[in-house]
Amino acid sequence: MTRRIERSIEELYRDDPERADVVAFGRETGPNRRGFLGGAGLAAMGAAVGGVIPFAANMPGGLVPAALAQGAPATPPPAAAPPAKKGPVYLNYPGKNDKLVVIGERPLVAETPEHLLDDDTTPTEKFFVRNNGQIPEAAKEPDKWKIAIDGEVNKKLELTLGELKSKFKPQTRRIVLECGGNGRSFFSPPASGNQWTNGGAGCAEWTGVRLADVLKMAGVKPSGIYTAHYAADLHLSGDASMPTLSRGVRMAKAMEPDSMIVWAMNGQPLPNIHGGPVRLLVPGWPGSASQKWLTRITIRDREHDGVGMGGTSYRLTINPMVPGTKADPKNFKILESMPVRSIITSPGNGAKLPAGTREVKLRGASWAGDFTVRRVDISTDYGVTWQAAKLESPKNKYDWQRWSGSAKLPRDGYYEIWARAMDSRGQMQPHVAPNWNPSGYGGNPMHRVAVLVG
Ligand SMILES: Nc1nc2c(c(=O)[nH]1)N[C@H]1C(S)=C(S)[C@@H](COP(=O)(O)O)O[C@H]1N2
Ligand SMILES: [Mo]
Numbered sequence: 001m002t003r004r005i006e007r008s009i010e011e012l013y014r015d016d017p018e019r020a021d022v023v024a025f026g027r028e029t030g031p032n033r034r035g036f037l038g039g040a041g042l043a044a045m046g047a048a049v050g051g052v053i054p055f056a057a058n059m060p061g062g063l064v065p066a067a068l069a070q071g072a073p074a075t076p077p078p079a080a081a082p083p084a085k086k087g088p089v090y091l092n093y094p095g096k097n098d099k100l101v102v103i104g105e106r107p108l109v110a111e112t113p114e115h116l117l118d119d120d121t122t123p124t125e126k127f128f129v130r131n132n133g134q135i136p137e138a139a140k141e142p143d144k145w146k147i148a149i150d151g152e153v154n155k156k157l158e159l160t161l162g163e164l165k166s167k168f169k170p171q172t173r174r175i176v177l178e179c180g181g182n183g184r185s186f187f188s189p190p191a192s193g194n195q196w197t198n199g200g201a202g203c204a205e206w207t208g209v210r211l212a213d214v215l216k217m218a219g220v221k222p223s224g225i226y227t228a229h230y231a232a233d234l235h236l237s238g239d240a241s242m243p244t245l246s247r248g249v250r251m252a253k254a255m256e257p258d259s260m261i262v263w264a265m266n267g268q269p270l271p272n273i274h275g276g277p278v279r280l281l282v283p284g285w286p287g288s289a290s291q292k293w294l295t296r297i298t299i300r301d302r303e304h305d306g307v308g309m310g311g312t313s314y315r316l317t318i319n320p321m322v323p324g325t326k327a328d329p330k331n332f333k334i335l336e337s338m339p340v341r342s343i344i345t346s347p348g349n350g351a352k353l354p355a356g357t358r359e360v361k362l363r364g365a366s367w368a369g370d371f372t373v374r375r376v377d378i379s380t381d382y383g384v385t386w387q388a389a390k391l392e393s394p395k396n397k398y399d400w401q402r403w404s405g406s407a408k409l410p411r412d413g414y415y416e417i418w419a420r421a422m423d424s425r426g427q428m429q430p431h432v433a434p435n436w437n438p439s440g441y442g443g444n445p446m447h448r449v450a451v452l453v454g
Helices: 008-015 017-025 039-049 161-167 211-218
Strands: 101-104 109-111 146-151 157-160 170-178 201-210 226-231 260-265 279-281 294-300 315-317 332-334 341-346 351-353 359-367 373-379 401-408 413-423 447-453
Touching: 146 161, 146 211, 157 161, 157 211, 161 201, 161 260, 170 260, 201 211, 201 359, 211 260, 211 294, 279 294, 341 413, 341 447, 359 373, 359 413, 373 401, 401 413
Parallel strands: 146 294, 351 447
Antiparallel strands: 101 109, 146 157, 170 201, 201 260, 226 294, 260 279, 315 332, 341 359, 359 401, 373 413, 413 447
């Protein structure tokens, strides 16, 4: 638990702190720049975060304290502090937890604050919601819902949900579903789209059949290389002639044993808001591939070109681009595996601990798209020292990995707990959202929470 791994921020700041500010925190130097904290700056910062800062000497200049950057400030900020952001709008929807945060009303999009992802399996009421169009009415007779399989197949199929349940072998897996834009709010300059923090993700138990088994029954022709997914939800305008979200995946991904057509979530019939009665679940890849209210899968002889497949949607840059500049459409490739991410699920950001508390237990979750998580590290001193957290194994492929640890708090004051994960390939979460792109994919900076002791 006390293995020292590296001195990252310190190294970064040693040579050229001005430049490091921009590189590490994406903020230009200017009149508001703090530089290293001392004297009046330190007092003002302490007032803003509500306590003395025991590791202030390590606090990087330009760092927006976690207490102010995301979620509720530890204390009401004094007049001198940055203006308080508008408070979050909470979700009010049948069957959903009233602490989910609405990040879009039309279409309805809501995320799960990190501290609500503290369960090993995310309860359905806490699971994030992402819609692109209108939410259809709940099916009256779920087992009569029809799914067609057509295109480059030997035998077109039309299956009811009832047949799907009886003709194929069901399986249950605990799998992370994560929106492709998760972490988008961390980009600077801001990227366009829903401003997710880390809460566009959850990990539920899904029951369904292998997509591969269904495709094998239809018999995919050698020419069939890509899927195209279609659904029953209408465009936001309500105009039935307007195309709606329709993404697809390479055949190899569709044929993986964990790519499923699912009808149950956490042991209950799939709720309408999550695509019930039946949806796709394509693990590890952007959530948009997991079509809700699934009605048809067309097998294509080329890459799919439905809504969400073109432009800069669900795409990353091939060569880095200058943040904020115009995108060259040729410089983009489809986002497949989601990047490595860890979140601290306890304590919550802004937690207040009684004076004299000298240790805090930490819990979290981590996942890495198609990969596993090799290691999670935590720091309480702005990244000068790191210690390895205790990391659980996944229950099955594509499950998240829970982690735990504890942090020593040498005296009362303001702390930040930082967590970073490394995937099985050796890729680690960066300090800031990397590889800026106009639609903001791949934003996976380390998670930070503020803790105030006393
Ligand atoms: N038919 C349909 N399927 C859809 C969407 C949609 O708008 N319509 N949104 C997609 C996106 S972008 C995500 S992230 C997931 C979200 O699933 P959830 O709402 O169950 O969390 O559903 C995907 N499937
Ligand atoms: Mo998404």
